[in-house]
Amino acid sequence: MTSPVPIVVPVRLGPRSYEIRIGSGVLEGVAEFLQSKCAATQVVIIADRNVREPYAASVFHDIQSRGVACEILEVPSGESSKSIDMAGDLWEQLCAWGAERHVVVAGIGGGVVGDLAGFVAASYARGTRFVQIPTTLLAQVDSSVGGKVGVNLSTAKNMVGAFWQPAAVFIDLSVLSTLPEREFRSGLAEIVKYGMILDGPLFEYLEQNTADILAREDAHLQHLIRRSCELKAIVVEEDEREESGRRAILNYGHTFAHAIEAVSGYGHWLHGEAVSLGMVVAARLAERLGRIPADVVQRQHALLTNLKLPVEKEDLPFDKILAAMRRDKKAAGGQLRFILPNRIGAVELVDQVPIEKVREAWEQA
Ligand SMILES: NC(=O)c1ccc[n+]([C@@H]2O[C@H](COP(=O)([O-])OP(=O)(O)OC[C@H]3O[C@@H](n4cnc5c(N)ncnc54)[C@H](O)[C@@H]3O)[C@@H](O)[C@H]2O)c1
Ligand SMILES: [Zn+2]
Structure with missing residues (x-):
């Protein structure tokens, strides 16, 4: 199959506007962009060790061959690298290399x-330009768009950070060929989420093309990533700094997911796997509250199952999940709040949900 033509999704944030380029081979355009659009004289690539070869190395060579000073700083793979210690190491390495305020940082x-x-870019020299080059499906449809950057504390994920929009996002479909299967499916869970919260036709597209999507066909991937980025961009444009509450809809399934991840020990469930189960429970909860009919619950359950995502809670006890949810930042004044579906393609923030209903929904999964 021939590769689809690259497409551009704009993110409109006034002076912080930027473009997301999506296609097979878009990595080859990074060096040109940095030179002609950013007038970069210094570029520092911060790369996950697993993708240094071949992806980061090829971008590095392209930049160097244009006569732009470039360095790669490698970071060990895994969540533990998202720490203030690692950020500190990177600040020191940037400084030792001679990075100035005008450096462009590429992740x-x-x-x-x-x-x-992104956090290093937001803080080094009081803020430098930043380019996102996401290489997991989850990062391509979610974390690389929207400007949230940060690190974890030992007891709290994402507790220190900033809103720092990139100058551009380059999403190369071809890098997904090396992504492990579980990581790939984990990203699909976030796409199901976008369908549930905002886009019934996207949900139907996932239902109708499941096999080809699991086979990672470029044309399908491009469509799914494009639509996800467009939807995330719409939400971020309405609520860039999470002030109006609009951005909260992106947390559908996530109150449960964060609790599942915390209770089972981070890493046991991949984030998207926890989101999958979280959406199953959230839909059941919505049904118990009389908000949606059973067939919506069933359709979501069937789609997640067909995408080979987990839909059962295994041995996680409700009391521990409840305690973890109460610690979650969305539990306002001890009240449990959830983003719940009204139908496929629309959700709402629901306050004061009775705990017994939550327990029943959990026990059913
Ligand atoms: N900023 C946001 O808005 C936002 C949104 C969602 C999630 N996040 C954050 O994203 C993180 C999770 O991201 P993730 O799921 O991408 O995990 P990750 O960055 O840990 O990557 C998962 C694994 O895939 C490997 N990998 C990456 N690209 C690869 C490729 N092309 N081929 C082979 N292996 C590859 C990595 O080395 C790693 O082992 C969490 O820290 C979460 O808090 C942020
Ligand atoms: Zn998520």
């Missing part, structure tokens, strides 16, 4: 490196 990797590199 190449999944959400871990994107969040970390």
